[in-house]
Amino acid sequence: MIEFRGVNKWFGALHVLKDITLSVEPREVVVVCGPSGSGKSTLIRCVNGLESTRDGVLVVDGHRVGDPTTDMTELRAEIGFVFQSFNLYPHKTALENVTLAPIHVRKIARSAAEEAGRELLARVGLADKFNAYPSELSGGQQQRVAIARCLCMRPKIMLFDEPTSALDPEMISEVLDVMVSVAEEGMTMMVVTHEMGFARRVAQRVVFMDAGAIVESGTPEEFFSNPRTDRSRAFLGKILRH
Amino acid sequence: MLENFSFRTIVEYLPLFGHGLLATLWLSVVSFAGALAVGIILCAMNLQRSRLSKVPAKIYIDAIRATPLLAQLYFLYFGLPRLGVVLPELVVGILALSLNSGAYIAEIIRAGILSISRGQVEAGIASGMTYTQRMRFVVLPQAFRVTIPPLLGQAIVLVKDSALLSLISVSELTRAGQLLASDRFMPAEGFITTAACYLVLYYGLKGLAALSGRWLGVQSVRSGA
Amino acid sequence: MIWQQFQSLIGSYPLALRGLGMTVALSLISLVLGTLIGFALGILRTGGNQLISRVIGAWVDLIRGTPFLVQIFLIFFILPELGIELDAFTAGIIALSNLAACFICEIVAAGIRAVPTGQVEAALASGLSRWQRMRQVVLPQAMRMSLPPLVGQYVLLIKDSSVVSAIGLTDLTRVGWLVVQRVPNGLLVFAIVGIGYFVVCYPLILLARRLESRMGAAHGEVQL
Numbered sequence: 001m002i003e004f005r006g007v008n009k010w011f012g013a014l015h016v017l018k019d020i021t022l023s024v025e026p027r028e029v030v031v032v033c034g035p036s037g038s039g040k041s042t043l044i045r046c047v048n049g050l051e052s053t054r055d056g057v058l059v060v061d062g063h064r065v066g067d068p069t070t071d072m073t074e075l076r077a078e079i080g081f082v083f084q085s086f087n088l089y090p091h092k093t094a095l096e097n098v099t100l101a102p103i104h105v106r107k108i109a110r111s112a113a114e115e116a117g118r119e120l121l122a123r124v125g126l127a128d129k130f131n132a133y134p135s136e137l138s139g140g141q142q143q144r145v146a147i148a149r150c151l152c153m154r155p156k157i158m159l160f161d162e163p164t165s166a167l168d169p170e171m172i173s174e175v176l177d178v179m180v181s182v183a184e185e186g187m188t189m190m191v192v193t194h195e196m197g198f199a200r201r202v203a204q205r206v207v208f209m210d211a212g213a214i215v216e217s218g219t220p221e222e223f224f225s226n227p228r229t230d231r232s233r234a235f236l237g238k239i240l241r242h
Numbered sequence: 243m244l245e246n247f248s249f250r251t252i253v254e255y256l257p258l259f260g261h262g263l264l265a266t267l268w269l270s271v272v273s274f275a276g277a278l279a280v281g282i283i284l285c286a287m288n289l290q291r292s293r294l295s296k297v298p299a300k301i302y303i304d305a306i307r308a309t310p311l312l313a314q315l316y317f318l319y320f321g322l323p324r325l326g327v328v329l330p331e332l333v334v335g336i337l338a339l340s341l342n343s344g345a346y347i348a349e350i351i352r353a354g355i356l357s358i359s360r361g362q363v364e365a366g367i368a369s370g371m372t373y374t375q376r377m378r379f380v381v382l383p384q385a386f387r388v389t390i391p392p393l394l395g396q397a398i399v400l401v402k403d404s405a406l407l408s409l410i411s412v413s414e415l416t417r418a419g420q421l422l423a424s425d426r427f428m429p430a431e432g433f434i435t436t437a438a439c440y441l442v443l444y445y446g447l448k449g450l451a452a453l454s455g456r457w458l459g460v461q462s463v464r465s466g467a
Numbered sequence: 468m469i470w471q472q473f474q475s476l477i478g479s480y481p482l483a484l485r486g487l488g489m490t491v492a493l494s495l496i497s498l499v500l501g502t503l504i505g506f507a508l509g510i511l512r513t514g515g516n517q518l519i520s521r522v523i524g525a526w527v528d529l530i531r532g533t534p535f536l537v538q539i540f541l542i543f544f545i546l547p548e549l550g551i552e553l554d555a556f557t558a559g560i561i562a563l564s565n566l567a568a569c570f571i572c573e574i575v576a577a578g579i580r581a582v583p584t585g586q587v588e589a590a591l592a593s594g595l596s597r598w599q600r601m602r603q604v605v606l607p608q609a610m611r612m613s614l615p616p617l618v619g620q621y622v623l624l625i626k627d628s629s630v631v632s633a634i635g636l637t638d639l640t641r642v643g644w645l646v647v648q649r650v651p652n653g654l655l656v657f658a659i660v661g662i663g664y665f666v667v668c669y670p671l672i673l674l675a676r677r678l679e680s681r682m683g684a685a686h687g688e689v690q691l
Contacts, residue, residue: 049367077370087365091383100379101369153369286555307582308668309661310629313640317661320653362675405534416537429544437533437541
């Protein structure tokens with residue numbers, strides 16, 4: 001579904017992605033973790049072309065990303081992206097945020113889109129917030145709207161870029177619960193997160209990155225009980241301590 | 243001294259001031275509409291990647307901002323006939339005001355668009371919107387709110403700037419004051435009345451700005467970040 | 468024809484120089500006076516005395532609400548009626564300084580208000596006097612905020628000085644107006660006048676932009 005083959009990326013002189021090779025199968029949930037600055041966010045931002053790659057091959061849903069013949073807007077419609085900072089449209093209500101792209105990108109009739117939008121907002125526990133503006137919602141609620149906004153496009157893949165790191169601790173679980181239910185329905189997901197509980201519950205694979213390279217990759221059980229490298233051991237020691 | 247300040251003369255000239263007030267009002271409205279058009283075009287040119295469209299817009303904006311409106315007004319007033327274009331003073335005046343304010347409005351709109359956070363644009367990109375769709379549904383509606391208060395500020399500036407049109411004999415508010423001053427040798431009566439009329443327009447626009455501020459405040463726009 | 472006009476224009480260069488000198492003199496004197504008065508007014512405006520603050524606010528509103536041309540006419544024609552004799556130059560200086568002072572007052576006041584209250588409290592806690600607090604803690608921080616709009620205001624001041632040509636002062640704009648009566652080529656004459664202003668104003672505009680972007684960068688550091 002997603003395949004990186006020898007992908008490299010530089011920011012100026014900084015080598016941020018080093019020879020990445022990774023494939024994600026349909027219905028697979030992959031958690032990407034690593035210290036800050038390790039390139040994990042850049043990695044998933046490449047998948048829908050928010051960042052460009054310089055060499056190597058990146059194939060998503062059968063289309064080569066960055067290839068001139070690939071229609072990126074069409075491909076992006078198939079990929080949901082959840083941002084760390086939510087990025088809800090502040091001038092639109094929750095329901096309008098959810099239905100905007102289905103109506104204008106998917107060209108779905110407004111009534112049908114609104115029906116689907118209400119259903120999805122109800123599913124993420126926001127049945128009473130259809131007409132609330134983002135500024136009237138808590139961080140956790142905003143992020144759930146953002147997830148519903150992606151789901152309403154009926155995507156084949158969903159990408160999560162540190163979806164809970166901007167949240168107050170008491171709001172993290174409400175967002176993770178929604179993500180677990182999406183995963184359990186068989187969505188193909190790449191999730192950048194440090195929430196190891198989430199990884200244990202639903203991930204088939206954990207990928208550990210450091211300094212732009214994939215250092216280790218394995219099942220959550222392997223990774224947590226028996227990290228193979230010093231760097232992953234050090235990292236786990238830091239995040240599991242609290 | 244001002245002890246013989248003549249309210250009676252002011253009352254006598256009131257119809258003239260009424261006309262002047264209306265003239266200032268409507269020529270400001272027309273000029274502001276023109277300035278909006280000029281500003282939107284300039285801003286669109288300035289936001290393109292191509293230098294061919296960017297550079298002329300930048301040069302125009304800088305040239306306008308670094309020279310006085312009065313010199314620009316005279317440039318058109320004395321210069322256009324030279325090109326064989328003979329226009330009524332009023333039209334020259336409206337043209338000068340539009341071309342001048344347009345440069346400032348272009349910068350206001352640009353600042354508004356640039357104030358929209360990168361994350362908003364990325365959210366649009368990620369959901370598969372085209373450039374036009376992102377502009378239309380995400381960027382411009384938000385930029386519009388940000389630009390309303392400075393645009394009203396520019397409207398205030400434009401109304402006051404329109405006083406310079408009296409120097410090319412356009413009959414408007416300041417001209418009315420000049421007429422009273424020269425006909426009756428009563429500059430105090432003439433210019434104080436003129437000033438009072440401008441203050442009415444000023445406080446009107448200021449009230450509008452406060453109102454719009456409150457209206458925009460109610461639908462408080464806070465970016466998610 | 469064009470050649471003759473050029474010669475005639477070149478012939479009027481002493482007049483042009485005088486005009487430029489007048490514009491610079493007017494702007495410079497009003498800039499200094501306006502800045503001094505503007506700072507004083509700005510500090511008084513935020514000084515806590517409601518009455519003084521209101522009076523200054525009302526005066527600033529009056530000046531901001533009326534065209535500069537009308538202000539010049541009022542000063543030039545009405546002060547003599549009150550028994551104050553003044554020539555066009557003095558009238559121009561008074562009008563320009565007053566205008567600049569009012570705008571600068573608001574800029575300074577906004578800068579002072581933007582200094583976090585924690586700063587004042589810290590200065591209070593360390594026992595600084597009222598004047599020391601202003602001088603050592605508040606004003607330096609307010610200045611950083613105010614500098615870019617202040618420079619922008621100077622550009623406006625130079626441009627506004629063109630309006631005093633309406634009461635007969637021979638500044639750059641008035642020279643253009645005089646020359647165009649003899650050399651009927653408005654495009655050329657006022658293009659040259661425009662260049663005269665541009666040469667003075669544009670460096671200031673660039674300076675304001677640089678200050679602004681530098682301040683933006685400094686803000687970024689704080690946020691990190």
